[in-house]
Amino acid sequence: MAPKNDGSAKKVVMNKGAWTAEEDQKLSQYIEIHGAKRWKTVAVKAGLNRCGKSCRLRWLNYLRPNIKRGNISDAEEDLILRLHKLLGNRWSLIAGRLPGRTDNEIKNYWNSHLCKKINKEKPIETSTEKEIAPEKPSRVISHHVDTEGVKLGSTGNNSEGNFDVNEFLDFTSTTELGSCGLEWVNKFLELDEDSWLIEKS
DNA sequence: AACGAAGTCAACCGCTAATTT
């Protein structure tokens, strides 16, 4: 697959490109025993000539248990659309609301399916969307949010009564895609979304 | 059947945030 170290070079050349079944197996086995942390160590100890980042990505997107692949249902699609409207290109947050789905998959799905779909349905409204989700929304928004007491990816506190995305989106006890949890999205969309967004900026 | 265009998606890259030393 990827170029291997021929032994003559001192510098270790990492494998790149598609993962082989053997690599997958090594990674899965290692994580099963030792857990998924310290990816650099995982890569070395699992005997993978890969960087930690690559291992992490592979695990999260493919090897992790309970991963759903393909066949995104109408309900899921609807949820993605709604969440994207709310959150912009914050794929990991969106993915967090879709059990078994990964940010990468949702991002790809968005770029290849939904983006066009939306442009077809309402080509003019793209400007509105841009206002909500500007070109570099993820970092910008997360900075705003972070500084206001919302820690993304960790336990945020909501001491000032500010809106806490994580808390709000924490439906671990209620969100099963069976019901798809669309009610909460609907509820939220009923709120004065614009005023909330303006307040945040 | 052959070929190019368009679509899809796995993986990489660069960056920031969070954590550890």
Added chain:
DNA sequence: GAAATTAGCGGTTGACTTCGT
């Protein structure tokens, strides 16, 4: 508190597949 290391994110790329001519 500073520096180094690790984790995580979103954007982008490129290989592969499918579709249309």
